[in-house]
Amino acid sequence: MTTPTNTPTDAVPPTATAPAPSWQDEATGPARAERLSALAQQHGALVTLIVAVSAASLSxxxxxxxDNLGNMAVSxxxxxxVALGMTFVIITGGIDLxxxxxxxxxxxxxxxxxxYGTAVALLLPLAVCALIGLVNGLLIARSRLAPFIVTLAAMLGARGILLAVTDEGSRTYLxxxxxxFAKLGQGEALGIGVPVWITLALFVAGAVTLRxxxxxxxxxxxxGNEDAAALMGAPVARTKIAVYTxxxxxxxxxGALNAAWLVSGVTILGSGMELEAISAVVIGGTLLTGGFGxxxxxxxxxxxxxxxQNVINQIGSLDSAYQQVVSGAFLAVVVMAQTWLGRRRRVL
Incomplete structure (x- = not known):
């Protein structure tokens, strides 16, 4: 007498593929949303730039x-x-005013x-400005002072040195x-200004260094987390000193390249440039809280x-003050978008 074989009615045939567990479906959705949020933070400014250039070229x-593109590239x-150095500072969670x-x-x-020659024209500003940045870094890293206060004091001190060198701004050096040295600012290579090539080379070097x-x-x-970095053996103080330098x-x-471009040392330049640099870095996707950029x-x-700014100048009927209004409003929108994307990624 043969014993009947009990074959379960819900057995899966050998050739069939079992459905993925439900936990995989639940994990795939948040992971995909997190990737989209990260892409939006990283490439949102690029998409906006492409749209803005397309609209401006049609209008x-x-x-x-x-001529317009060349002048815009050099300026x-x-x-x-400046924004390149600011990027390193902000990624560490600092600020440089x-x-x-x-x-x-x-x-x-x-x-x-x-x-006194091109070497002096380049090395003197590099040495002095790097020294001031080094002092900023030492005070912030070693003395534990707030970056806002330290760099604000350096801003006032550097402006005071400038006035002393130029007899209270009454003297302009040509x-x-x-x-x-002038050719470094006004020269061209392959139809593109030399300052543009120098900037591109610096950004490539900066990207390789950072990544x-x-x-x-x-x-x-x-x-990302200063205390955790110290526990892992990272030289926190030296890193801060290095980025401010x-x-x-x-x-x-x-500033030296700009003087070569203008063939003069203009004393009134640089006012508000720190805010422009911070705006550009934040618009580009770097978080003011640090750790991402x-x-x-x-x-x-x-x-x-x-x-x-160029579009506002092209319109002609708008006052130059609208550049600051538009830039400030755009920065506010970007910061709010970054905050929302950051919270969304943490929730996911």
Whole structure:
């Protein structure tokens, strides 16, 4: 007598594929939403830039002309160099309000030093501005002072040095138009201004440093959680000192290149530039709270600000004050969007 075989009615045939467990479906949705939120934070400014350029090119015949694009690229280069250093500072959770004054001081020192040759014109502003950035970093990292207060004091101090060098602003130093230093600001290579090439090279180096070097890992770690970074062995103090020194160095270099472009050290420049640099960095996706940011995003943020300013100039009927209004409103929208995206990622 044979014993009947009990085959379960819900058995899955060998060739059939079992449905994925429900927990996989539940995990896939939040993971996908988190990836979309991260992409929006990283590439939102780039999409906005493309839309703005497309709209401006359709609205104004002179927007895409060679002269307009060339002038916009060169004028963007100086702010971009300042924003590069500011990116490192903000990723660590800090802020640097001194870069505008350091930019002006670097330009004046470069113009004064140009009478002694190109080497002095470049090295003098770099050395002085980097030294001021080093002092900022030491006070912030070693003395535990607030970055806002320290860099605000440095902003006032740098402006005071500038006034002392220029006899209370009454003296303007000129750069010889035929000198090699002037060619660094006014020269072209392949139809593109030399300051633009220098800026692109610096951004490539900055991106590689931030993403591929141990120092870049320390920068992100300090901005993400300073106490945890210290427990993991990261040199928190040295990292902070380095980023503020780098910020001062970038501001001094930008000022020197600007002096070469204008062939003079203009004392009134740099006012409010620190706010422009912070705006560009934040618009590019770097969080003011630290621990998250992109070098390429800061460059996109600079270009977006310059496109907005150029469009306002193209309109012609609007006062230049509208540039600040539009930039401020745009920055507020970006910060609110970043805050919302950050909260959404934490919830997911």
């Amino acid at each position: 104004f015949d002179t927007f895409l002309t060679t 963007s280069a100086f702010l971009a160099v 001194s870069v505008g004054s350091l930019f002006a001081l670097g330009g004046v020192l470069a113009a004064w030093g140009s009478q 750069v010889d138009k035929d000198s090699f 591929r070097s141990r120092f870049g890992q320390y920068v992100y770690a300090v901005g 780098l910020s001062g160095l970038c501001a001094g270099l930008a 992109f070098i390429s995003g800061s460059l996109v943020g600079v270009l977006l600000l310059k496109v907005i």
